[in-house]
Amino acid sequence: MHDKPADQAEPLQSDAATMRPGGRTARTATAVLDATIAELGDVGYAALRIEVVAERAGVNRATIYRRWGDKPSLVAAAFTARQAEVSPPADTGDLLEDLLCFLREVRRGFDSPWITALIRETGPRTADNDGLRQALDKIWHARFHLSRQIFARAVERGDLPADTDPDFLVQAATGPLYLRWLMLGRPLTDDFLRQTAALVIAGAQRP
Amino acid sequence: MHDKPADQAEPLQSDAATMRPGGRTARTATAVLDATIAELGDVGYAALRIEVVAERAGVNRATIYRRWGDKPSLVAAAFTARQAEVSPPADTGDLLEDLLCFLREVRRGFDSPWITALIRETGPRTADNDGLRQALDKIWHARFHLSRQIFARAVERGDLPADTDPDFLVQAATGPLYLRWLMLGRPLTDDFLRQTAALVIAGAQRP
Numbered sequence: 001m002h003d004k005p006a007d008q009a010e011p012l013q014s015d016a017a018t019m020r021p022g023g024r025t026a027r028t029a030t031a032v033l034d035a036t037i038a039e040l041g042d043v044g045y046a047a048l049r050i051e052v053v054a055e056r057a058g059v060n061r062a063t064i065y066r067r068w069g070d071k072p073s074l075v076a077a078a079f080t081a082r083q084a085e086v087s088p089p090a091d092t093g094d095l096l097e098d099l100l101c102f103l104r105e106v107r108r109g110f111d112s113p114w115i116t117a118l119i120r121e122t123g124p125r126t127a128d129n130d131g132l133r134q135a136l137d138k139i140w141h142a143r144f145h146l147s148r149q150i151f152a153r154a155v156e157r158g159d160l161p162a163d164t165d166p167d168f169l170v171q172a173a174t175g176p177l178y179l180r181w182l183m184l185g186r187p188l189t190d191d192f193l194r195q196t197a198a199l200v201i202a203g204a205q206r207p
Numbered sequence: 208m209h210d211k212p213a214d215q216a217e218p219l220q221s222d223a224a225t226m227r228p229g230g231r232t233a234r235t236a237t238a239v240l241d242a243t244i245a246e247l248g249d250v251g252y253a254a255l256r257i258e259v260v261a262e263r264a265g266v267n268r269a270t271i272y273r274r275w276g277d278k279p280s281l282v283a284a285a286f287t288a289r290q291a292e293v294s295p296p297a298d299t300g301d302l303l304e305d306l307l308c309f310l311r312e313v314r315r316g317f318d319s320p321w322i323t324a325l326i327r328e329t330g331p332r333t334a335d336n337d338g339l340r341q342a343l344d345k346i347w348h349a350r351f352h353l354s355r356q357i358f359a360r361a362v363e364r365g366d367l368p369a370d371t372d373p374d375f376l377v378q379a380a381t382g383p384l385y386l387r388w389l390m391l392g393r394p395l396t397d398d399f400l401r402q403t404a405a406l407v408i409a410g411a412q413r414p
Contacts (some may be wrong), residue, residue: 133392136392171386172403172406174382174386175382175385175386176378176382178390179382180378184378185343192375195372198410199375200406202409203407203408206413
């Protein structure tokens with residue numbers, strides 16, 4: 001596995017190896033991906049250096065380059081590993097409850113230093129954050145794939161119209177949290193989450 | 208005016224002087240505030256240095272310190288001057304049209320280098336961005352004061368319930384734009400703006 005050339009690296013699949021406890025390769029991968037997340041929390045994406053991650057993980061930096069190729073791929077792999085720990089959204093049978101659970105999970109994410117660091121430096125797509133953008137696209141894709149289920153299930157139950165656009169509703173429900181916390185610097189109270197969830201559901205139920 | 212000590216500086220009021228065309232003080236103030244906005248667009252808030260703004264405006268840096276006191280106050284004054292140029296939102300008599308006009312204006316704001324630079328480095332409130340936060344709070348306050356009128360007018364017309372919360376609706380309507388553009392890096396199409404405006408209005412009209 002260590003001898004696999006970088007251009008054949010497939011982080012999404014090879015990460016499954018990190019889930020097999022006990023193997024030396026799996027332990028190395030876990031150490032490297034954990035160190036990547038810790039480093040992201042400390043210095044953010046732009047300042048993250050593979051040498052420092054290697055030192056932190058106690059591995060040779062050549063090991064990281066061989067397996068993950070470059071910084072965007074390493075960060076994407078670290079995201080994917082963390083993503084695997086995110087549970088699918090709660091399925092309570094009630095749309096408002098499901099959506100509230102999800103919004104509380106989004107709020108919890110804002111407490112993670114590495115998520116905060118990433119969000120702070122993402123910004124609009126530009127030439128110099130293209131690597132980070134590519135890595136983030138993977139994690140957004142995975143997150144939307146999970147969270148849109150809340151709305152898809154509601155359509156199946158007949159609680160939302162058949163032409164509902166689940167991806168749009170995820171953006172409509174989470175956008176106000178990002179604005180309020182990131183731009184306005186105001187607290188994300190449970191009242192605000194409930195108000196947001198109720199508005200989006202009422203809007204979506206309207207013919 | 209130039210001899211006014213920094214601790215008596217009142218940027219919000221003294222900015223009115225910049226609106227009186229012709230005076231030397233007014234011309235200096237305009238040059239300094241324009242240079243501040245230009246510098247923000249080029250280097251952002253953290254890297255902005257008053258010396259460089261002074262050079263760019265062709266004034267002595269002591270002039271800036273005397274009149275605006277410090278960086279947060281200077282930036283706040285520059286925001287306030289720009290804010291004065293923002294027109295109140297359109298009043299078409301139709302809630303959906305008014306909201307669409309406003310969301311298009313928010314989208315236009317994303318094209319300004321200085322707004323982009325600011326948004327990129329704002330992030331959650333922390334010790335080291337406190338000065339920027341204070342400056343931003345002023346501009347947010349002024350913006351919300353204008354944009355909430357859209358919803359307040361709709362309440363008066365009877366198009367929205369009397370217990371409508373205009374500030375919340377501004378956040379609900381603009382949040383998805385920030386998320387989509389800033390976090391997801393996806394285009395803000397007119398369709399997306401219309402879908403967002405329609406959802407928020409339908410949700411707000413629901414009893």
